[in-house]
Amino acid sequence: MRVRYAETDQMGIVHHANYLVWFESGRSDLCRQRGFSYKEMEDESDSLLVVAESYVRYKSPAFYDDLITVRTKVGEIRSRSIRFTYQVVRKSDGALLAEGETNHIVTNSQKKVRSFPELYRQRLMADSSKPKSI
Amino acid sequence: MRVRYAETDQMGIVHHANYLVWFESGRSDLCRQRGFSYKEMEDESDSLLVVAESYVRYKSPAFYDDLITVRTKVGEIRSRSIRFTYQVVRKSDGALLAEGETNHIVTNSQKKVRSFPELYRQRLMADSSKPKSI
Amino acid sequence: MRVRYAETDQMGIVHHANYLVWFESGRSDLCRQRGFSYKEMEDESDSLLVVAESYVRYKSPAFYDDLITVRTKVGEIRSRSIRFTYQVVRKSDGALLAEGETNHIVTNSQKKVRSFPELYRQRLMADSSKPKSI
Amino acid sequence: MRVRYAETDQMGIVHHANYLVWFESGRSDLCRQRGFSYKEMEDESDSLLVVAESYVRYKSPAFYDDLITVRTKVGEIRSRSIRFTYQVVRKSDGALLAEGETNHIVTNSQKKVRSFPELYRQRLMADSSKPKSI
Numbered sequence: 001m002r003v004r005y006a007e008t009d010q011m012g013i014v015h016h017a018n019y020l021v022w023f024e025s026g027r028s029d030l031c032r033q034r035g036f037s038y039k040e041m042e043d044e045s046d047s048l049l050v051v052a053e054s055y056v057r058y059k060s061p062a063f064y065d066d067l068i069t070v071r072t073k074v075g076e077i078r079s080r081s082i083r084f085t086y087q088v089v090r091k092s093d094g095a096l097l098a099e100g101e102t103n104h105i106v107t108n109s110q111k112k113v114r115s116f117p118e119l120y121r122q123r124l125m126a127d128s129s130k131p132k133s134i
Numbered sequence: 135m136r137v138r139y140a141e142t143d144q145m146g147i148v149h150h151a152n153y154l155v156w157f158e159s160g161r162s163d164l165c166r167q168r169g170f171s172y173k174e175m176e177d178e179s180d181s182l183l184v185v186a187e188s189y190v191r192y193k194s195p196a197f198y199d200d201l202i203t204v205r206t207k208v209g210e211i212r213s214r215s216i217r218f219t220y221q222v223v224r225k226s227d228g229a230l231l232a233e234g235e236t237n238h239i240v241t242n243s244q245k246k247v248r249s250f251p252e253l254y255r256q257r258l259m260a261d262s263s264k265p266k267s268i
Numbered sequence: 269m270r271v272r273y274a275e276t277d278q279m280g281i282v283h284h285a286n287y288l289v290w291f292e293s294g295r296s297d298l299c300r301q302r303g304f305s306y307k308e309m310e311d312e313s314d315s316l317l318v319v320a321e322s323y324v325r326y327k328s329p330a331f332y333d334d335l336i337t338v339r340t341k342v343g344e345i346r347s348r349s350i351r352f353t354y355q356v357v358r359k360s361d362g363a364l365l366a367e368g369e370t371n372h373i374v375t376n377s378q379k380k381v382r383s384f385p386e387l388y389r390q391r392l393m394a395d396s397s398k399p400k401s402i
Numbered sequence: 403m404r405v406r407y408a409e410t411d412q413m414g415i416v417h418h419a420n421y422l423v424w425f426e427s428g429r430s431d432l433c434r435q436r437g438f439s440y441k442e443m444e445d446e447s448d449s450l451l452v453v454a455e456s457y458v459r460y461k462s463p464a465f466y467d468d469l470i471t472v473r474t475k476v477g478e479i480r481s482r483s484i485r486f487t488y489q490v491v492r493k494s495d496g497a498l499l500a501e502g503e504t505n506h507i508v509t510n511s512q513k514k515v516r517s518f519p520e521l522y523r524q525r526l527m528a529d530s531s532k533p534k535s536i
Contacts, residue, residue, distance in 0.1 A: 064144055
């Protein structure tokens with residue numbers, strides 16, 4: 001992904017809230033690499049991964065026009081929750097810009113907690129030691 | 135409204151896309167001043183005002199921490215569409231920062247075009263010569 | 269602050285990244301209530317509070333048009349860093365929507381770490397037990 | 403570019419302000435395809451392209467996870483201004499989602515209007531009949 005002008009702030013660096021949006025792109029892409037789209041899971045299994053916690057550690061600023069990579073990994077899957085971990089890396093110099101994690105609760109579209117749909121749980125667990133990059 | 139740090143970009147001024155978000159707050163507030171919430175109209179009359187066109191003319195930059203006012207006016211209501219006009223003004227010096235307009239089509243929640251719900255049409259037309267500020 | 273339409277996502281609730289933007293508004297306002305603007309501190313003492321860590325715990329969703337309050341408190345001021353804590357509360361029912369914290373490092377405009385400017389340190393420490401709301 | 407979850411709103415479609423951010427990515431990419439980065443132009447010729455006007459016509463909604471392409475074209479270059487035109491197209495079905503234009507004034511970093519730097523003017527004019535896509 002390339003850093004957008006709109007993502008910078010008057011410090012001349014990327015505004016810190018955008019990393020959560022990038023993490024989300026990382027999650028979408030991880031799903032895609034496991035053979036399904038997050039959208040499909042939402043639609044077909046009536047499951048939403050509602051964000052319950054987010055943590056970001058900002059190591060080094062990202063700048064406009066940087067090419068960045070988000071390395072996303074499934075941290076842990078429990079019966080009704082999932083944890084993802086992330087690393088944001090700048091392509092040009094390999095610098096680690098940020099790392100973090102998000103915890104999610106599985107709900108249906110009526111916002112009731114439900115168990116993780118088995119099909120998607122298996123897909124996400126497969127090969128979970130290998131980080132996936134976008 | 136007070137300009138947020140996240141709304142600035144590396145030019146040190148507010149990023150131009152945010153004016154459309156401010157216009158939207160202006161619309162919400164206009165509805166509220168006419169005695170209803172936009173949310174209520176969405177829910178109770180199954181009507182969405184889908185944006186069909188937007189135009190912004192940027193006159194002078196807005197800066198972090200500026201207090202700004204959006205003056206919103208109903209430009210025109212037709213059977214299936216509505217046009218709003220806006221002026222964004224800085225409170226401290228009265229400078230006109232931007233002006234613009236948005237055109238909307240009325241649809242139901244299935245995205246089918248429908249006619250403007252009569253109750254809300256009347257409320258929006260009432261007194262439409264007087265701009266409302268937030 | 270009133271929740272903006274643009275801050276919602278297709279789950280029908282506020283997107284989780286916006287809480288970091290709201291926290292930032294909370295910081296700005298805390299400064300203002302201590303007698304200075306964050307902008308003034310940036311300009312006059314050549315000090316930026318660069319975000320080093322952020323943590324958010326999402327308790328209950330916020331919806332479009334909700335009126336929300338951010339309660340911001342200075343957690344800890346050290347020689348080169350500061351920690352803020354936050355609670356986001358919905359006005360209508362007093363529900364606690366989220367809580368979190370951010371840790372900041374003090375740098376100059378060249379991004380070199382520097383010590384906290386004494387004047388602003390004292391202002392921020394004053395009365396730091398009392399949360400401030402916007 | 404892939405549509406991000408954060409770019410949707412509670413209507414279930416992409417919020418209209420994001421198209422201006424996509425247009426901006428289109429401009430950046432057009433520059434890159436003409437052999438320079440917009441960042442480089444800002445830094446090396448002390449020239450900013452400040453947005454003076456934006457216009458968007460929304461034809462069909464974009465959805466989460468859509469792959470979209472922005473076709474950007476130089477509309478007109480004058481001595482102190484430039485106009486870009488855009489088309490946003492969904493890759494899967496070729497649907498035209500939006501079209502629009504932005505007008506920009508050339509300023510230096512002190513926000514004074516200046517003439518278009520000759521080097522970059524020539525690069526942008528080259529081959530301007532052919533739209534470039536990202």
